[in-house]
Amino acid sequence: MTVFSYHERTKHRLERYAAGPETLDWSMQPNPFREFIGAKKTALPLSAHRISAGERPALESVGALLQLSMGLSAWKEYGPDRWALRCNPSSGNLHPTECYILALNVPGIENGLHHYASLDHSLELRCGVEWTRETRLFVGLSSIHWREAWKYGERAFRYCQLDIGHALGALRHAALALGWGLKMLDTPETVLGTERLEDFAGAEKEEFDILLEAGSGCATDFPELEMTNWTGQANCLDPHPMYKWPVIDEVAAATRHPLPHENPPSAGYSGAIYPVDLLLGRRSAQQFDPAFTMKKEHFFRMLEQLVRLWDIWDFESRVHPVFFLHRVEAMAPGLYVLPRSDTALSKLKAHFRSDFLWEQAGHDLYLLARGDFRAVAKTVSCRQAIASDSCFAMGMLAEFEETIGPDPWRYRQLHWEAGLMGHALYLEAEAAGLRGTGIGCFFDDAFHDLLGLSGKTFQSLYHFTVGMPLVDSRILTLPPYPKGE
Numbered sequence: 452m453t454v455f456s457y458h459e460r461t462k463h464r465l466e467r468y469a470a471g472p473e474t475l476d477w478s479m480q481p482n483p484f485r486e487f488i489g490a491k492k493t494a495l496p497l498s499a500h501r502i503s504a505g506e507r508p509a510l511e512s513v514g515a516l517l518q519l520s521m522g523l524s525a526w527k528e529y530g531p532d533r534w535a536l537r538c539n540p541s542s543g544n545l546h547p548t549e550c551y552i553l554a555l556n557v558p559g560i561e562n563g564l565h566h567y568a569s570l571d572h573s574l575e576l577r578c579g580v581e582w583t584r585e586t587r588l589f590v591g592l593s594s595i596h597w598r599e600a601w602k603y604g605e606r607a608f609r610y611c612q613l614d615i616g617h618a619l620g621a622l623r624h625a626a627l628a629l630g631w632g633l634k635m636l637d638t639p640e641t642v643l644g645t646e647r648l649e650d651f652a653g654a655e656k657e658e659f660d661i662l663l664e665a666g667s668g669c670a671t672d673f674p675e676l677e678m679t680n681w682t683g684q685a686n687c688l689d690p691h692p693m694y695k696w697p698v699i700d701e702v703a704a705a706t707r708h709p710l711p712h713e714n715p716p717s718a719g720y721s722g723a724i725y726p727v728d729l730l731l732g733r734r735s736a737q738q739f740d741p742a743f744t745m746k747k748e749h750f751f752r753m754l755e756q757l758v759r760l761w762d763i764w765d766f767e768s769r770v771h772p773v774f775f776l777h778r779v780e781a782m783a784p785g786l787y788v789l790p791r792s793d794t795a796l797s798k799l800k801a802h803f804r805s806d807f808l809w810e811q812a813g814h815d816l817y818l819l820a821r822g823d824f825r826a827v828a829k830t831v832s833c834r835q836a837i838a839s840d841s842c843f844a845m846g847m848l849a850e851f852e853e854t855i856g857p858d859p860w861r862y863r864q865l866h867w868e869a870g871l872m873g874h875a876l877y878l879e880a881e882a883a884g885l886r887g888t889g890i891g892c893f894f895d896d897a898f899h900d901l902l903g904l905s906g907k908t909f910q911s912l913y914h915f916t917v918g919m920p921l922v923d924s925r926i927l928t929l930p931p932y933p934k935g936e
């Protein structure tokens with residue numbers, strides 16, 4: 452099966468990394484900003500500080516929604532280098548995720564599909580539509596795989612999916628600040644125009660990932676729309692691509708169409724709602740203080756965010772964190788697991804090493820083994836020091852074969868779930884005065900071996916780490932947009 456063989460061949464192994472470019476010329480990094488040349492632009496307000504919960508979709512609230520989720524959060528400068536950061540994180544800061552809105556009778560925004568240009572916080576009209584009925588607002592996400600593959604080669608498809616998960620988390624939290632729901636829809640994949648090859652001639656293609664409806668009502672039917680008046684030509688991001696990674700196109704095609712799914716409706720979102728300044732200030736730590744011990748209450752608040760149900764979709768939780776706990780007050784250092792569903796607990800017990808302790812450690816957390824796992828965590832995380840200097844590192848085990856076998860599209864969705872969990876940690880870490888960092892680079896089977904896992908029942912899809920950041924004061928921080936409102 453394409454998706455299983457893709458996953459296997461893109462594992463990093465202790466003796467060999469997944470196939471990627473042999474050399475990188477940083478001066479040739481693809482342009483991180485897609486634009487549609489010739490498309491009509493609408494400037495969005497930087498309204499994040501003016502909104503309140505319960506606002507209706509309009510130019511002002513849509514400006515805030517996008518500013519708080521997909522907008523720039525800062526420019527950074529170091530020597531001759533200058534790069535932008537965004538509210539949503541991204542592996543390697545390469546930002547393969549593109550965002551669209553489909554606005555129907557939204558005051559101040561022309562009816563139609565718009566691409567969001569984060570560089571100047573504006574909308575680019577891709578396709579106008581006729582609509583005279585009630586207000587509806589949709590948000591779509593797509594990926595430009597090449598942006599990520601440029602640096603990471605074959606493994607890049609995975610990173611693109613994790614980035615989508617983070618974008619979903621960023622959008623969900625921005626919507627919460629407005630008091631809005633956000634719900635995935637079953638829609639035709641043509642809705643974002645990503646299959647319109649003529650509009651992407653000479654430019655990197657985009658792959659449709661997900662469409663959601665935003666707002667208070669969140670109906671689940673997608674309206675009949677005539678989308679015929681397309682405008683704008685995608686810009687070329689990398690005029691001289693040096694490599695081709697055909698397995699990415701293969702796995703994208705193999706995971707494209709979700710099977711019809713009937714799930715009981717989720718219980719709704721019951722996690723934290725964060726202030727806008729926290730959403731705008733989220734950052735990754737580059738280095739952690741190796742002596743800092745975090746508070747137990749902060750750790751348990753993070754666990755709470757991880758088990759909260761996400762209301763973006765009605766799938767049950769299929770991704771379960773395993774922690775390398777290094778320094779959490781009043782907690783024994785060691786290896787822990789947090790099954791996020793009752794069924795997962797018995798499955799994990801059946802597949803993990805038989806000598807694990809399974810001692811209840813509060814919440815739904817189980818201590819598997821006591822000990823100092825700093826060196827192991829570092830090795831598993833491609834030998835990155837953030838995994839050992841942090842207060843804890845974790846891996847996210849997905850119920851893999853059983854979920855993806857019948858519906859390969861779930862390969863994407865499981866990564867999105869893992870990305871959402873990472874995002875919950877990023878935000879809760881900020882709330883605790885700490886900081887998180889995503890870890891896409893890990894030795895897959897080294898982690899599985901440690902837990903006694905073999906076969907495809909469980910696979911780790913993402914790792915993460917949280918601690919007290921050490922900030923590099925040589926790097927200058929500048930405002931995201933020329934004139935803040």
Ligand SMILES: Cc1cc2nc3c(=O)[nH]c(=O)nc-3n(C[C@H](O)[C@H](O)[C@H](O)COP(=O)(O)O)c2cc1C
Pocket residue numbers: 536537539540541542543544610613614617733734735736737835837888889890891892
């Ligand atoms: C899916 C994903 C994987 C990542 N993997 C790593 C990693 O292995 N090592 C690391 O130091 N940072 C990693 N990061 C952090 C990114 O480098 C960081 O998000 C990016 O540079 C943007 O910075 P910001 O998060 O401060 O906005 C990862 C981030 C994401 C979203």
